[in-house]
Amino acid sequence: MFPMSLALLLSITKLLSFATAADVEAAGSSSVSRFVFNGFLGANLNLNGAGEILPSGLLQLTNNTHKQEVGHAFFPTPFLFLNSSLGEPSSFSTSFVFAIVPQYSDLSSEGIAFAVSPSVNLSAGLPSQHLGLFNLTSNGDASNHIVAVELDTTESKEYGDINDNHVGIDVNGLISVASMPASFAPNSTFDSRFENLSLISGEPMRIWAEYDAKNIQFNVTLAPLHVKKPSLPLLSSKVNLSSVLLRDMYVGFSSSTGHAAGSHYILGWSFALNGKAEELDPSQLPTLTITEEDPASAKKTKYWAILFPIAVVVLLVTISIIIVFVLSKRKRKYAEVIEEWEAEYGPHRFSYRTLYKATGGFSNDNILGNGGFGEVYKGLLSKSKQEIAVKRISHDSKQGMKEFGAEIASIGRLRHRNLVQLLGYCRRRGKLMLVYEFMPNGSLDKYIFGRVEQSLSWKQRFNIIKDIAAGLLYLHEEWEQVVLHRDIKASNVLIDAEFNGKLGDFGLARLHDRGETGETTRVMGTFGYLAPELSRTGKSTRSSDVYAFGAFLLEVACGKRPVELRGCGVELVLVDWVTEFLRRGELMEAMDRRLGEDFVLEEAEMVLRLGLICSHPVAEARPGMRQVAHYLQGEAPLPDMTPEDFPLFQSASIRNALVVGVSSSD
Template sequence: MLVNFYSFGRMLRLSWRPYLLVLFFLCLADHLHTSDVTVGTNELVYNGFSDDLNLDGEALWIDDLLSLTNGPGGTSGHALYSSPLSFQNHPGGPISSFSTTFVFVIGFKQYKGNGLAFILSSTNYLPDNSPGQYLSLPHFNSDRHVFFAVEFDTVLNPEIGDINDNHVGIDVDSLVSVESQTAGFYDDNNGEFQTVPLRHGNRVQAWVDYNSSSHQLNVTLAPCCISKPQLPLLSTTVNLSSLLSRGPVYAGFSASSRKVSSSHYVLGWSLKLDGVAQPLDYSVLPFGTVDKLRHRSKYQIPSYMIILGVPSIVPAVILIVLAVLICRYLRKARDDDEWEIKCGMPSFTYKDLVTATEGFSDKMILGKGGFGRVYKGVLPTTTQHVAIKRVSPESKQGKKEFMAEIAILGHVRHRNLVQLLGYCHYKHELLLVYDHMPNGSLDRYLYDKNTPTLDWAQRLRIIKAVASGLFYLHEDWEQVIIHRDIKASNVLLDDDMNGRLGDFGLARLHDHGADAHTTRVAGTCGYIAPELARLGKATKATDVYAFGVFTIEVVCGKRPIGSANTSGDLLALVDWVRNTWQGGSIVDAVDPELKDYKADEVELVLKLGLLCSHSLSKLRPCMRLVMLYLEGGARLAHFHPAFLLTHGHEDEQNCQALCTSSATTMTILSQGR
C-alpha cells in the first residue's frame, strides 16, 4: 500500500480549515499573553515574538518563535517590524546611533540553511525570489533597494567573494561584503579566537553596535547565554548616513535556502536607538520550542517522500544496518592506515606511559590547557624525564591537530625547537611525548610574581633562540613550516634557560615557492596579523607578525592586549610602544623590572619588533633578515614611528628606502653564500 503523506496532509488541512482557524486564534491569544514584548518609539524588545512583525515568503510563527524558512528547498522569508524607524528627527538633524542584539538558530542535523541576515532597509518590500546564497536580499543596489545587512552565511559562494562557509559579513547595498570574518569570538580570559559554528542547531547570539558620529560599526558573536565578549569579531568604519537619513527605515531579518529543507529561527531580539540595546531575558526565550523542533526533526519524514509498507521496510532496515556496519569497518581501517602513513607506528605503549606518570596522577601534572593536561613522567625503560601531553576527548585540539604535530615535529630537528620523542594512540586516547623542559613556559617568568625576573641577557638570548627556530622552519628545512601560534606560553625553557618553540598543533607545511592552503583563522588574540584576521590565510609573514608582538612582549613584560591607562581602555601593546616612541624615547617602554640593560640593544629589539608587526605584510622582514639584525650582521635602517602607520602610498619614500636597504642586504648575503 502506498501512502503519500504530503497529499493526505493537504487534504486534511482543507477539510478541517474552519476548525484550524479557531485553533489559530486561540493559539494567537495564548501567544500574545505569554510573549514578553516591549515596543517604544525608539526601542524594541522581543523575548519571544508577537504579531507586530510583517512576515512574507515562508516566514511564519511557531508558538512564540519566529521561523524565517521551514520547508522544502528554494525558499526565502522576511520578518520586518511593521512600523518604520526614524533615525533622524528632522532633515539635516543628527542621525541616531543604534544597538541591537538577537539570538538565532540555523538548521538542525540534516537541515542546513544558507544563512540569515539582520537588515535595515529603505523599503518594507524585499524580493522573495532570491533564495540560496543571496539570503533573499537584492543582488545589487537600485533606487528602490537601499539596505544594510550583517550576514551570517553558511554556504561558500565565490561569486560574491565569500572566503569560507561559516562567516559573518557586513553588506552595504550589495552582497559583496565590505568586511568579513570567520564566525567566532575572542575569549575574554585568554584572548584566544574560538570558532562558533553557525548551523547544526547551535544557539548563537549576535550584537551589532553603530556610532553615527564616528561611523564605527562593531559586530560581536558568541554562543548563546554567555556574556558579550569585550573584543568585537568585526570592527570597521561604515558610513550609513545615506540610508539612515533617507527617510523611514525598516528593521528585521531575512533568510533563505536553495535545494534542501532548511530552518532559520530567531528566538529574541532587542534594538535601541541612541543607547545600548536592553539585554535579552534568557529565562523566557523559546528554547523549549526549539528543542521540540529539534527532536521532531530527528524523526520527521520529509513530505515529498513516499512510505512503503511493512514487508518492504524490514529488508530495507536490514540493508541499512549492514551498510552502517560495513562503513564503520572501512572507516576504522582507513583511519588506521592514515595513522601509519602520516605518523608511523606508535613509539610508546599506553602501559609504559601510565607507568611513567604513576597512573596519570594529579601530582605529576605540569600544566593544563584547552587541549587537556601535560604530565611529568619518567620512562620505565630508560629513566628519561619526559613531558606527556594527554589530549582529552573534549579537546579543541582534535585528531587533525594531533597528527599535524606528530607529522611535523617527528621529522624536524633543531636546538631551539621542543623535541618530540614519540606518541601513543590507544583507543580514544591521544598522547604526545616530549623532552622535559624543567623551567616550564616563558609566560610564567614574565607575569608570575613568584618567579625570578629574567635579566636582559636572558631575554635577548630567548628572543634570538625563537628567531633561530622560526628561521629554520621558514627557510632552512626541506619544506616551509608555518607555526601559526607563536606566543610566550608556547616558548619553553630548558635547564640553561634557553628558549625552545613548541606546540605545533596548528602548524601547516607546504613546499618552498608554493602558497599555503590554510583558509581558517588560527592563533591567539593579539598575535594575529590583520590580513590573517581578514582573509584567513596563514603565511610566513603572519608568523613574522606574531614574532614581532612576542619580541615586544618579552622586552616590555606586558601582555599583547591589556589595560594601558587609568581609564582601563584596552590597547594593543604594539600601539602602546609606538605611542611611547612618538612621545619620547622608545626605551621608556622597557619592563620596569629590568634594572641593568644595554639601551642600544633594547632600542634595536623594540624597533625590530615594531617592524615585524607592521600592518602591511610586504614591509615585514623575513626571518633570515631578522637573524642578521639580531646578530649584528646587518644594520636596521632608520625609520620614524609614523612609518608604522603607513597605509597605501603614505610615506612612500620611507617604505622604498627600507625595502631597498633590506634587498641590498639580502643580495650581499646571497652572493656571500
C-alpha cells in the first residue's frame, strides 16, 4: 500500500510541475489573481479557431498549412479588473514567450496579440492585418472594451503602422496608441541604445506587459529568450483604461495569418492581477523544433571533401574554368538592373525563373486575357502554392517602362480590401512583369456583357458597386497621396471567390500630392468613360475619375456599354439613353432586362440617378467620392433633381437615334 501511495504522490507532484496546474488561486473571478504556465501540456485553456496544444506542450495559435487563418487561446476564468467597492481599474502584469515561424522566411505571416477582453468569443475577428481581434465594422468601436499588445509583422497604412516589424499598444482598435519597431535595450542604465529584433526570425522571444492603474502607465518590454529583462522598456505610455476595463475580463492570445501562412507559438505564460507576474523558467519551457534546412549544402561539402584529395591540378583548373564560365554566362542571362525607383517602391521582386515555372513557360493554355499592355497569365507558385496573375508587358507596348514604373509606384504601397493586391514584379532584358493576387472569377464585364451561364443578381451587382466606391474613395482621399485611376470600367473590376469587387489595372494611374491635379500631354483612358473637360484641358482630376465611375454605375445597372453602335449606324450614348427614360418618367425601363424584376426598386433608382449625377458634363456639379459613398450606404439622400436638371442631348441626329434605341426591345 505504501508504494502505491508513494507512486500516487509522485504522479501528483509531476502534474503540478507543469504549468497546466498553473498557480491559480481559485475558480471564481472574484478570487483569481495569478497563474503561470511553463509549457501547456494538459492545460485547461479556451481554444478557438486554429488554436491547439501540441503533444510537446507548445501552444500553437496558427500553423503553416493555412493562409487567412485565425487562432485564439484564453484563460477560462475571468479576472476582477474593476475594484468592486471603488469601481477603479486594476493593475496587471503579464509575461510570455512567443515565436513566429513563417512558412517562407521572406514572407510575413501577420502576428500575435495579447488581449484583455470581456469575452473569449472573438469569432467575428478577421484574419490578416486584423489579427483575429476586430473586423471592418468593429474596429475602433468604444464598445469593444478590448486592450491588446500587438506583435505585428505587416505594415498596414490604413491603420497607421510604422513598419512591418513593430510592437504596439491597442485600445478598442488596430490604430495603436503607442508603437515602436521590435527591439530591446541592453541591461545598462547608461546605455539607451536599442538593438533590432526580427519578429519573424523563428527565434523565441520574451515580452513583459505591465499596466500601473494608479499612474495610468503602460510599459512593454521585449528581449530574446535568454536575455535578462532590460531595465529600459521598449514602450512606456500614459494610457487611461478606466472607461475600457469592465468588472469581469478574460486574458489570452489572438493570432492570424494573411496572404502567407505561418506558425505562431506561445511557449510559456504568466499573469498577475494587482501584482508582478511570476518570471518564467526557460529551462522548463517546451523545445521549439523548426524544420531543418535542405541538406544539399552539407552533401556538396562532403562531395568536395572526397574529391579534393584525389583530384589532380589539371582537373581542378579545368573545373574552375568551367565554373567561372557557367556562372558568368548565367549571371549575364539573368542579369537585372535595379533602378532608384525600385529601391523606393520595391515590393517583392520575383525571379524570372520563378514566374516562368509558375506559368508553365508562359503557356498559351494559361492566358487569362489580353490588354493594351500585353498578355495576362495565370500561375501557381511552386513553394507557397499561391495562385497568381502575371501581366507581361509586350516589347512593342506604347506605354512601356514609364507606365510600368507608374504601376509599381502607385499600387506597390497601396493596401485596401477593394484594390487588387500587387504581390511583386520582375524585370529581365526588357521584359516587364507584374504579379498580382489571382481573382478566380475574372473581370466584371464578362458577367455584364458576355454570355456566361452565371449571371450576377442585383444584390451582387450593388455590393460590387459599393466595393469599387470604397476602393476609389481610398485612392482619392484616404491614402497619403491622391491616386487618379484614369481608367475605371467594368473590365478593370475583378471579382474574387466571394464575388467581392476589386479595382485593378493601375497602368494609367497617376500619383500626386494632395491638392494637385494631374496634367498630361495626351488624353488617356477609354472612350465612353472620358469626362468632357479632358478633351479641352488634358488634365485628369478626381472629378474626371468620378465621371468614369458614373459611366460604370450605368453600365452595371443597365447591362450596356457607355457607347454602343446601334443597327441604324449611329452611336448610342448610354448616359443620354438613360436621361431620355428619366424625361419620360420611365427610368426603371433602363434596367438590365436580364434582371427581370429581381432588384430592389429604391436601390436601382438611386444607382441610375447617381450614375447620371456623376456623369454630369460640368465637373463642378459632380459629387466627390466620399459623398458618393454616403449615398450608396444610405447615409445621405440624393439631391432632389428633376429631369430638367440633366443636360439635353448634343444634337438632333443623336437624339433621334436614341429615341429609336429607347423604343427598341434591346
